[in-house]
Amino acid sequence: MVFRPEAGRTLPDETIVTLRAYTTKRAQLVEMRKRLRAQSSARRKQDSPAEIMARDQDLPERMDAQIKGIEDQIRIMILNADTLRDDDRLLQSVPGIGPVCSGLLIAEMSEPGSMTAAQAAAMAGLAPISHDSGALKGRRMIA
Template identity: 35%
Template sequence: MTRIPVFVGIDVSKDRLDVALRPMSDHWAVANQDADIATLVARLRHHAPTLIVLEATGGLELPLTGELAAAGLPVVVVNPRQVRDFAKATGRLAKTDTLDAAVLAQFAEAVRPALRPLPDAETQALSALLTRRRQLIEMCTAEKNRLGSALPPVHRGIRTHIAWLDRRLAEIDEDLAHTIRESPLWREKDDLLQSTPGVGPVLARTLLASLPELGTLTHKQIAALVGVAPLNRDSGTFRGTRRVWGGRAHVRAVLYMSALAASRFNPVIRTFYQRLCAAGKAKKVALTACMRKLLTILNAILKHQTPWTLPFSHSS
């Protein structure tokens, strides 16, 4: 007798886990704590699901994801925007925890996102440091903006807070450097990435923590994953302007700054950028192309374990 494939969606919140199964339309909820997670994992193992889908929820999903993976269950963490777009496309406009779990199960059944290796504890720790670094930078930028429009009585307090944020940012950078240097594998990859002109420690560490697929995919796949591959916007006889969107926005933001530096100091990227501008391309379009080219080069460097050299030739 053929076993029916079972698809599971789990909506994760701080205090509760809502679970939905398809195609049997079963659903229940448990507390988001260790004992209940263990019971949930055992119950799901009994169902032998084909796929379990969770949304990325800023780290709340990590304990459950780790337990599911340790139990050998096929679990995927997906971008929440993909799921909301899917829900809208299927006419589900209401949003509750129970409905969200049902949508996740339906998404698992219909889309079947590919399984990817989950980050280990070291990678999660590095990612947490990078996330905190971004938060500190955002807070520092906000305080500097406030300082420009604030009245004199509050200037001292704002400057004190900015100084504290700068010190904490320096400490985070030290922690990141120490974490990288403690791992021989990461240290080797970090050295390879930073051998490229225009690539500094921030981009190298961001790629290590947030783009572990770098060096394992083709140049087209890695560009699409980050969101720097131009996508067509055509319909009938209409031919729209190709645009980049989606992907991992925080990686793309750091890559943009590195491409900006590389367009001045990396001979390959600089020549490429100047050629595009000379051909009439807008500077923003040319810089986006430089982001894609720089990412392609870094992908090839890690794939072939070869540091930057001139002339540099890359392969997919």
């Protein structure tokens, strides 16, 4: 038998994998809705026909409904899992973090208790990263 050292990370459970899929799909729909609204705004400035304008209004509304459905499904999944529900309650106790942000953090940072604050900041893209190379000392930036 081959000895395999502990990797330090465990694979996420099925609930987290599903949550990540939902948050990814939600992000895609939000981006598509943003683009559609920009296109609709450009068409309004060009005096497009009323039928086209009506269709431009219909698509973002459908996307709003899909996004709302995904957000509801994420909430249901979090509330049905005891550990996730506790994490959700703790996250939402922080000012500025609501149900959508909490769901995203739970899905993408599934093991917040198993990492240091610096690791969590780096994972969230909030840690200053140095851009040094040889003698060059670059600015520290948040990625």
